[in-house]
Structure formats: C-alpha cells, structure tokens
Amino acid sequence: MNIVVCVKQVIDPESPPSIFKIDAATNKAEMRGVPPVIDPYGEFAVEAALKVKEAKGGKITVISLGVKLSREVVKKPLAMGADELILLDDEAYVRGDSWSTATALAAAIQKIGEYDLILCGREASDTNAGQTGPGIAEILGLPCVTIARKIDVTDGSARIERVTSDGYDVIEVPIPAVITVSNEIGEPRYPTIKGIMTAKKIEPVIWKPADISLDASKVGTAGQRTRLKKLFQPVYEGKCEFAEGDSAEEAAANLALKLRESKIL
Amino acid sequence: MAEYKGIAVYCEVKDEKMLPIAAEGLGIGRKLADELGQELAAVLVGSNAGNLAQQAIAHGADRAYVVDDPLLKDCQTDAYVSVMEKVIGQITPQVLIMGQTDSGRDLAPRLAFRLGVTVTMDCVDLAIDSESKRLLQTKPVYGGNAQAVFTSESNPQMVTIRTKAMTALEPDASRKGDITSIAADLQASDIRTKILDKVVEEVAGIKIEDAEVVVAGGRGIGSAEGFQQLEELAKMLKGAVGASRPPCDNGWLPDTLQVGLTGKIIAPELYFAIAISGSSQHMSGCSGSKTIIAINKDAEANIFRQARFGVVGDWKKVLPAFNEKVKELLAS
Numbered sequence: 018m019n020i021v022v023c024v025k026q027v028i029d030p031e032s033p034p035s036i037f038k039i040d041a042a043t044n045k046a047e048m049r050g051v052p053p054v055i056d057p058y059g060e061f062a063v064e065a066a067l068k069v070k071e072a073k074g075g076k077i078t079v080i081s082l083g084v085k086l087s088r089e090v091v092k093k094p095l096a097m098g099a100d101e102l103i104l105l106d107d108e109a110y111v112r113g114d115s116w117s118t119a120t121a122l123a124a125a126i127q128k129i130g131e132y133d134l135i136l137c138g139r140e141a142s143d144t145n146a147g148q149t150g151p152g153i154a155e156i157l158g159l160p161c162v163t164i165a166r167k168i169d170v171t172d173g174s175a176r177i178e179r180v181t182s183d184g185y186d187v188i189e190v191p192i193p194a195v196i197t198v199s200n201e202i203g204e205p206r207y208p209t210i211k212g213i214m215t216a217k218k219i220e221p222v223i224w225k226p227a228d229i230s231l232d233a234s235k236v237g238t239a240g241q242r243t244r245l246k247k248l249f250q251p252v253y254e255g256k257c258e259f260a261e262g263d264s265a266e267e268a269a270a271n272l273a274l275k276l277r278e279s280k281i282l
Numbered sequence: 283m284a285e286y287k288g289i290a291v292y293c294e295v296k297d298e299k300m301l302p303i304a305a306e307g308l309g310i311g312r313k314l315a316d317e318l319g320q321e322l323a324a325v326l327v328g329s330n331a332g333n334l335a336q337q338a339i340a341h342g343a344d345r346a347y348v349v350d351d352p353l354l355k356d357c358q359t360d361a362y363v364s365v366m367e368k369v370i371g372q373i374t375p376q377v378l379i380m381g382q383t384d385s386g387r388d389l390a391p392r393l394a395f396r397l398g399v400t401v402t403m404d405c406v407d408l409a410i411d412s413e414s415k416r417l418l419q420t421k422p423v424y425g426g427n428a429q430a431v432f433t434s435e436s437n438p439q440m441v442t443i444r445t446k447a448m449t450a451l452e453p454d455a456s457r458k459g460d461i462t463s464i465a466a467d468l469q470a471s472d473i474r475t476k477i478l479d480k481v482v483e484e485v486a487g488i489k490i491e492d493a494e495v496v497v498a499g500g501r502g503i504g505s506a507e508g509f510q511q512l513e514e515l516a517k518m519l520k521g522a523v524g525a526s527r528p529p530c531d532n533g534w535l536p537d538t539l540q541v542g543l544t545g546k547i548i549a550p551e552l553y554f555a556i557a558i559s560g561s562s563q564h565m566s567g568c569s570g571s572k573t574i575i576a577i578n579k580d581a582e583a584n585i586f587r588q589a590r591f592g593v594v595g596d597w598k599k600v601l602p603a604f605n606e607k608v609k610e611l612l613a614s
C-alpha cells in the first residue's frame with residue numbers, strides 16, 4: 018500500500034486570536050511570536066495514513082509545498098511514523114492559490130508514480146477552502162471522497178465513512194483515490210523519541226518546478242486563477258457586561274437578574 | 283470562445299425538496315443580476331427535480347434549467363460533476379453560486395477544477411466591483427481571524443455561500459420564467475463511488491439548527507456527566523445543547539452537536555458559551571447569535587470579546603447557582 022499525504026506548513030491556528038496580526042502592506046498574516054506548525058487537518062491525514070499502514074502495511078510519503086519550509090515543522094509527520102518526505106520548496110512556489118498548489122502537488126504525485134491512496138486535510142487552517150484534495154483528484158482523474166472519519170482498505174477499494182451534518186455516509190470507492198480527512202478520524206499520535214531520532218536521519222527530497230516538469234508560469238503567483246484583493250480583520254465592539262458578586266454563586270444569580278432586566282429571560 | 287453572461291445558482295435538491303440555501307443563493311443572485319443588468323438562472327439537478335423549477339422562479343430566478351434523472355437520486359459527486367459540466371457548458375454563466383453544504387463542499391471544488399477555474403468556498407459577502415464588474419468574493423480565512431476578498435481570473439466565477447449569510451426573497455408565486463430541461467446522459471458506470479449506507483444520528487429534543495436558545499460547553503466541562511447540567515439549563519429554556527470541538531472529539535457529545543467552522547453554523551437568539559475559550563474557528567459557528575453569554579474562569583478568554591454578558595468563574599460553581607436562579611425567575 019503506497020500512501021501519499023499532503024501536509025502544509027501554516028501559522029499556528031490554535032494561538033489566541035489576540036495575537037493574530039495582518040501586515041497591511043504585504044497582505045501577510047502572522048501569529049505574533051509563535052512558530053509555525055503543520056496544518057492540523059494535514060496532521061489528521063497523517064494519522065489516517067498511519068492507521069491504514071498499521072492495518073495493511075506499506076509506505077507513507079509526505080509532500081509539502083511552500084517557501085523556506087522549517088525542517089523542524091515539516092519533519093513532524095516523519096517523527097509520527099511516515100517514511101519519506103518530499104518538499105516542493107522553492108521561491109517559485111510563493112503565494113500560490115488552490116489552482117497552482119493542486120497543480121504542483123498533482124505533478125509531484127505523478128512523479129512518485131506509485132500510489133494507492135492520496136490523503137489531504139479536509140481544509141487547511143489558513144485558507145479554510147477544502148479545495149486542494151478534490152483538485153488533485155480532478156487533475157489526476159481519480160475518484161475522491163471528502164471529510165472522512167474512517168478509512169478501511171480492502172482489495173482494490175476503500176470503504177470510507179464520510180461526515181455529514183446529521184451523521185455519516187458509508188461510501189465505497191475503488192483505489193487509487195483521493196480522500197480528505199476530518200478530525201473525527203481520531204487524535205493524531207504524538208511523535209515518539211524513537212520516531213524523532215529516525216526523522217532526524219531522513220533527508221527530505223527537494224523538487225523544484227523543473228523536477229516535476231512544471232513551467233515556472235504554472236506555479237506560485239504566476240499560476241494563480243484567483244487573486245487576493247484584500248485581507249482584513251473584522252472588528253468586534255467588545256462590550257461585555259460582567260456580572261459580579263462576592264462569590265461565584267452570587268455572580269451567577271446576578272447574571273440571571275441582569276438577563277431578566279434586559280428581557281432576555 | 284463562448285461569451286459568459288448572467289448569474290447561475292445551483293439550487294441544491296435533497297429528498298426532492300429545494301434546500302433553504304438555494305433560496306438564499308437566489309436572493310443574492312437576484313441582486314447581483316440586477317446590478318449587472320443580466321439574467322438569473324436556477325439550476326436544479328436530481329430525481330423529480332422538475333417539480334421544483336417554479337419554486338426557484340418564485341424565489342427570483344428568470345429561468346430554470348432542470349436535469350431530472352433517476353441516477354441522480356443520491357448526490358453522487360461523479361454524476362453531479364459531469365452533469366453540471368454539461369449544464370455550465372450550455373448556459374455559460376459569468377457567475378455560479380452554490381451552497382456550502384455537505385454536498386457543496388464535495389461538488390463545488392471538483393466542478394471548479396473540471397471547468398478549469400477555482401471556487402471561493404464559504405463566502406459571507408458577494409458584490410460587483412464597480413470598475414471591473416467582476417465578482418468580489420468575501421470569505422473568512424485563518425479560521426475566521428481574518429476575511430479575504432478574492433476575484434477570479436476566469437469564468438465562470440464560482441463561489442459557495444455560507445448558510446444564513448445571504449437573505450432569501452419572499453417567494454412570489456406569480457413570477458414567470460422559462461423552464462428548460464437538459465438530459466443527464468449518464469451511465470451508471472460513470473459513478474465510481476457507491477453509497478453503502480446513510481447513518482443519521484438522531485438527537486432527542488430540538489435540533490440545534492432550529493433552537494432559539496443553545497447552551498454550549500467546551501473542553502473545560504471535562505466530562506460527559508458535566509454536560510448534564512447544561513442539559514438542565516437547555517431544558518428550562520426550551521433550547522438545545524451544543525459544544526465546541528473538544529467535547530465531540532472526546533466523545534462526551536455526538537459530533538453532530540459541534541458548533542463552528544467545521545461544525546454547525548447557527549444563529550440562535552441566545553447562545554451560552556460555558557468553558558469555551560472562543561477560538562476564531564468556534565466563533566465562526568455562533569457569532570451570528572443575537573446575544574452571547576459566557577462563563578469562563580479566565581477573564582482574558584477571547585469569548586469575552588464577543589459576549590454581551592459574562593461571569594468570570596468556575597462553571598461548576600456558577601452554573602448550578604445560575605440554573606437555580608433562572609428556575610426561580612421563570613416560576614415567578
């Protein structure tokens with residue numbers, strides 16, 4: 018079983034919103050003072066891959082596209098148990114949209130050549146799009162199932178539970194297929210000390226656009242089909258009225274009284 | 283090359299009914315079409331979808347295109363992508379609006395890539411740029427910490443819209459429009475996936491999407507038992523219980539009760555956030571609530587930036603006393 022997992026490096030989405038800042042001049046967002054992480058849903062996809070590998074054996078190849086990727090960050094899937102890491106890391110990939118990103122990832126997957134499952138996160142924590150997985154599937158002509166909470170691979174097909182708003186669907190799909198993974202798959206495992214040591218020794222393979230037979234006009238900003246016109250932070254007029262009291266119980270009673278006064282209760 | 287003109291709205295059909303988001307799409311679609319002086323088309327795909335065309339017209343469409351085929355009974359994306367590719371090839375709209383629903387999340391990006399374009403997912407605002415006449419597509423990014431305005435380079439300019447972000451028009455049954463039917467031309471073998479089962483996890487009581495009052499708890503509740511006290515408050519106020527993601531991930535509550543970006547997007551009159559920090563991803567699902575009330579032991583918690591009323595304290599002490607007082611007030 019050859020499994021390819023796409024994982025992105027992002028600013029830490031779990032940092033408090035109060036340290037989120039946008040640089041208006043460059044339209045770039047940051048979590049001030051906090052290092053980047055791998056995209057949480059990408060991490061769930063790695064966990065899904067490890068579960069399949071445990072059941073069926075095989076090899077997990079992780080691909081990440083970005084510019085000046087932090088080796089420490091992108092090696093986390095290796096420390097969790099993935100086998101190989103391919104980085105599409107080059108200035109040319111800078112500021113791509115879903116189109117140029119999916120195009121480059123699909124080209125890299127084609128170059129890998131052998132794949133039974135391609136796993137992505139259901140949506141990246143920065144774009145909140147959920148477009149890359151289905152995009153790769155279309156480019157490669159593969160079937161696709163999104164928002165998986167369980168993946169069982171049997172001979173030549175996968176049985177997937179797809180999260181829906183009122184439960185889940187059970188879907189069977191022939192493989193190779195693209196699957197996007199949701200948090201219901203289960204908490205990603207922590208890297209073990211042994212895993213971290215192994216990861217240290219694995220050298221990532223680096224592919225420039227030419228290595229995946231892509232012209233510079235197809236990647237990064239040049240390959241975009243969407244333009245970002247503006248990025249801004251919505252403002253909230255925070256005016257929370259606090260109910261006080263000498264004890265928690267008294268504050269609670271005062272809250273109820275406040276709500277009654279405001280005709281909310 | 284074909285000329286791309288007009289606005290098209292994909293009106294999602296489920297169980298032979300048009301979903302509310304279809305009317306919301308037609309509402310904003312009407313506005314954009316009027317601004318451009320162009321037509322608004324509704325696209326209905328499904329089995330027995332034909333009966334719904336007049337309803338789409340009543341909600342603002344100038345014409346409707348219907349693809350009716352028994353193979354389209356379930357929303358199998360393979361089938362729907364190929365049908366929509368054909369429909370869009372025929373009507374060549376400048377803008378295509380879809381809904382950010384279970385099936386929209388799957389269908390829209392597949393269709394976009396098939397058509398050689400991208401789609402801006404989960405838009406909360408759509409407008410026409412006065413100079414370029416292109417569609418300005420506003421959507422939350424970074425989990426809701428920011429909003430981005432995108433434009434598409436090519437046609438159709440595709441978007442999905444967030445539930446309840448756009449307003450539907452009052453239906454006008456007297457509106458008239460042409461109804462065109464388009465053949466699906468599907469073979470059963472075109473559909474590579476097979477739906478083996480559809481599991482519905484029923485929750486007793488009022489559905490969280492429909493409740494006027496939602497009592498939600500977060501990681502700080504600590505256990506399934508803890509939620510019983512939230513249940514008690516919800517019952518008194520005839521509301522529903524909800525949660526941030528950790529309680530669902532931990533199995534304290536069913537996943538279907540998760541509120542947020544990747545859960546339910548709700549807008550009740552009253553939203554209690556108890557031991558919830560108020561991450562941007564969670565707030566994406568509840569910031570449309572009329573009044574938010576927060577109980578949190580951390581006075582600096584982000585939830586207090588968006589709450590109208592709050593108590594700083596341990597919910598284990600605050601909530602029982604609050605429930606007691608509410609009971610007393612409701613009885614008097």
Ligand SMILES: Cc1cc2nc3c(=O)[nH]c(=O)nc-3n(C[C@H](O)[C@H](O)[C@H](O)COP(=O)(O)OP(=O)(O)OC[C@H]3O[C@@H](n4cnc5c(N)ncnc54)[C@H](O)[C@@H]3O)c2cc1C
Binds near residue numbers: 057529556577595
């Ligand atoms: C792409 C993406 C999508 C996501 N989608 C969603 C989503 O749809 N919904 C969602 O909720 N999350 C979502 N998340 C996760 C989100 O980022 C947060 O991790 C999550 O919302 C945190 O939940 P919480 O507030 O319950 O937990 P925490 O952030 O851990 O907060 C717990 C709070 O409880 C308080 N507390 C603890 N004990 C007590 C006590 N005894 N009394 C009073 N207060 C107490 C603490 O002060 C703290 O503020 C998503 C994340 C990503 C990256």
Ligand SMILES: Nc1ncnc2c1ncn2[C@@H]1O[C@H](COP(=O)(O)O)[C@@H](O)[C@H]1O
Binds near residue numbers: 025026059062
């Ligand atoms: N630059 C990238 N490198 C590797 N994987 C990516 C990249 N961008 C997106 N992905 C994958 O696609 C998923 C969805 O991203 P998006 O379509 O941007 O929401 C992510 O969770 C990743 O699995």
